[in-house]
Amino acid sequence: MSSSASLLRSLSKPSNLRLLLPTSSSAFYSLSAPSRKVLLSARPAIPSSPLTTIPSQTRRMSSAAFLEAVKGRRSHYALSKDLSISSDRVQDIVKEALREVPSSFNSQSNRVVVLFGAEHDKFWDLVSETLKAIVPADSWEATAGRLAGFKAGAGSVLFFEDQTVVESFQSKFAIYADRFPGWATQSDAILQYTIWTALEAEGLGANLQHYNPLVDEKVAETWKVPATWKLNAQLVFGGRAGEAGPKEYLALEERYKVYGA
Numbered sequence: 001m002s003s004s005a006s007l008l009r010s011l012s013k014p015s016n017l018r019l020l021l022p023t024s025s026s027a028f029y030s031l032s033a034p035s036r037k038v039l040l041s042a043r044p045a046i047p048s049s050p051l052t053t054i055p056s057q058t059r060r061m062s063s064a065a066f067l068e069a070v071k072g073r074r075s076h077y078a079l080s081k082d083l084s085i086s087s088d089r090v091q092d093i094v095k096e097a098l099r100e101v102p103s104s105f106n107s108q109s110n111r112v113v114v115l116f117g118a119e120h121d122k123f124w125d126l127v128s129e130t131l132k133a134i135v136p137a138d139s140w141e142a143t144a145g146r147l148a149g150f151k152a153g154a155g156s157v158l159f160f161e162d163q164t165v166v167e168s169f170q171s172k173f174a175i176y177a178d179r180f181p182g183w184a185t186q187s188d189a190i191l192q193y194t195i196w197t198a199l200e201a202e203g204l205g206a207n208l209q210h211y212n213p214l215v216d217e218k219v220a221e222t223w224k225v226p227a228t229w230k231l232n233a234q235l236v237f238g239g240r241a242g243e244a245g246p247k248e249y250l251a252l253e254e255r256y257k258v259y260g261a
């Protein structure tokens with residue numbers, strides 16, 4: 001089992017580069033540089049967490065260790081409320097990932113709400129009430145069983161995209177207006193994956209769910225989430241109470257090409 005700290009460390013950049021854009025030669029990054037700088041300087045940097053104060057020369061890990069964490073992540077559905085790490089550690093992982101994952105134009109549209117204990121239970125009760133009203137009676141038992149499995153976990157990470165950020169970038173960079181919603185979702189997916197992989201690297205189990213948009217209004221009301229935050233996904237986590245199921249793989253030959261190696 002590899003620790004998530006080395007995984008997250010590999011995502012960290014030196015703090016003096018925090019506000020600089022990558023020097024990519026991509027066409028879109030070469031557009032309107034002055035406007036980009038104004039936008040970025042207007043955004044306060046998120047303060048460093050203890051994980052990012054590691055000297056830069058130690059911020060190296062082999063790709064083998066990183067890929068070990070990638071391989072170690074699975075969908076674990078049998079979860080318990082016993083966390084082998086503290087809730088503070090879970091939060092550090094979530095905050096570090098939130099700070100470091102990339103976003104188009106460094107727009108930082110990702111938003112997160114973490115629910116532990118009774119608040120996590122409340123979320124799954126709320127999903128249950130919402131679904132009970134619409135699921136046919138003869139399939140309710142199966143649905144209820146599935147939801148009980150999620151509630152049996154220790155916590156949930158709710159992932160959102162802030163639409164005010166997406167819209168502001170659409171108006172500032174009109175040429176890419178139709179691309180920003182997709183880019184925001186891609187950035188959020190990277191965040192979901194990073195947190196999922198990091199929690200599993202700590203020995204926890206997790207699985208990814210999508211009860212949005214059915215529960216969006218109740219979530220916003222219950223946890224005072226701004227109306228502009230669009231819910232994308234829910235990552236349930238907890239202690240591992242069972243193994244992940246078998247997984248089939250398509251042949252890589254069907255999915256991969258290389259030229260010039």
Ligand SMILES: Cc1cc2nc3c(=O)[nH]c(=O)nc-3n(C[C@H](O)[C@H](O)[C@H](O)COP(=O)(O)O)c2cc1C
Pocket residue numbers: 073074075076207208209210244247
């Ligand atoms: C974009 C995305 C959406 C997913 N949505 C769900 C979901 O709504 N419910 C669920 O149980 N699993 C969901 N999964 C998990 C996949 O079913 C799972 O990752 C896949 O079967 C491979 O298994 P593994 O996670 O164990 O590697 C989702 C995964 C991805 C990447």
